[in-house]
Amino acid sequence: MHRRMAEPYKIKSVELLNVLNDQEREQALIAGGYNTFLIKSEDVYIDLLTDSGTSAMSDLQWAALQRGDEAYAGSKSWFRLEQAVKEVYGYRHVIPTHQGRGAENLLSQLKIHPGNYVPGNMYFTTTRAHQELNGGTFVDIVIDEAHDPMIDLPFKGNVDLNKLENLIHKVGADQIPYVSIAVTVNLAGGQPVSMGNLREVHALCHMHDIPVMLDATRCVENAYFIKEREPGYEYMLVKDILKKMMSYSDGCTMSGKKDCLVNIGGFLAMNDDDLYTRARELVVLYEGMPSYGGMAGRDMEAMAQGIYEAIDDHYIKHRIHQVRYLGNQLLDAGVPIVRPIGGHAVFLDARQFLPHLRQEEFPAQSLAAALYLDSGVRSMERGIVSAGRNKITGENNRPKLELVRLTIPRRVYTDNHMDVVADSVISLYEKRNHISGLGMVYEPPTLRFFNARFEPLSANGKLI
Ligand SMILES: *Cc1c(COP(=O)(O)O)cnc(C)c1O
DSSP, rough: OOOOOOOSSOOOOOOOOOOHHHHHHHHHHHTTTGGGGGOOOGGGEEOOOSSSSSSOOOOHHHHHTOOOOOOOOOOHHHHHHHHHHHHHHHSSSSEEEHHHHHHHHHHHHHHHTOOOOOSSSOOOHHHHOOOOOTOOEEOOOGGEEEEEETTOOOOOOOOOOHHHHHHHHOOOOOOOOOEEEEBGGGGTBBBOOHHHHHHHHHHHHHHHOOEEEEEEETHHHHHHHHHHHHHTTTTTTTHHHHHHHHHTTTEEEEETTTTTSSSSSSSEEEEEHHHHHHHHHHHHHHHTTTTTTOOOHHHHHHHHHHHHHHHHHHHHHHHHHHHHHHHHHHHTTTTOSSSSSSSSSEEEEEESTTTOOGGGGGGHHHHHHHHHHOOEEEEESSHHHHBBBBBTTTOOOOOOEEEEEEOOOSSSSSSHHHHHHHHHHHHHTTTGGOOOOEEEEEESSSSSHHHHHEESSSSSSSSO
């Protein structure tokens, strides 16, 4: 018999939700210009816009806030956070930052010189932006399969060692300040990297004296996939797998807003003494003293506690289960989604979902709007709207993928909420021929997806 699983926590405090009726949702959608970024959070029933900074804290984390030591220098809370990072991730040195990109800024400034190349397993927006700001060129070394949404592989975030080796031979190891490995790969859909691959990348890099820096943002989710999928790890605790993963690197950047179960915070960690000394100096300029780095004492307390809670096997097992629980219901109903289901989100393939819409009719934007209209579920477009325009020609960039991202916040929703989301997506799939495309009626000059406004293209002006 298949035994079902429930959330490994119970509810001590609840946040009441506004449940809007059909007319109210339609009004909210029109007021927001059919853009889910412009809908007020109070008008949203289930918010799957992002998993960043949206985690629910535990009672122990809320209690830890009270313990926050707000001393300007040498805060007790800092030493607790430093201890948690050293103990759980195994690095020798830690620099706190206000969030992940603060750590990316420090690392990029300290390591990258103009003309350098920074290889990575697919880019991430802020990571690449900081590399480029410092004169580096990002080079994608992820396996080709990571770019295909339909190929089902256990470790789709792996590095193609040939690509890395070729780059080293082409530009020379001295032009590569570090290799940046994301565990898991966000933009591939939360796809993990195997322990075997991390070991090989580390060995190759060390032969050439190139440090390996992890983007550890979702490293606990990655560790759990290793436990599930890589032979030899099925009986190991997630915390031990995690520490072994990190041992194949020389440091990491971390956004605490994801796998550290807090709403704000981050850090840069490393083993190298000299890099640490220089980072201690630079952090003062951008974040604050090396004993708070842009975080309040109470935020450091909450993060220290969250770091320990995240490596509990029951927590992470249910976390991955919940994402898959949603994804599998959609797969069973024949809804086109990106495969395999990753660690933090389910991605709807809007091109296949709405084949009657041309890309200029914004299929993913239309589907995200339709989902809100149907059930008050908020998702995010990742397609032609997000891709923006070519800076030189002014033409729309036309990404291969038109996706709607359903991102699951950690410990916030129950599996019942996932049922509501699945029912809504499936019912939209059944009437997909009746979903109209959108026209953009206001286009901001930069990062247009945040503020763009749309109207349905249908004859009666209705989206569905
Ligand atoms: C969120 C994220 C970052 C940046 O972290 P912030 O805390 O948002 O600054 C970096 N890398 C990945 C993979 C992320 O998901």
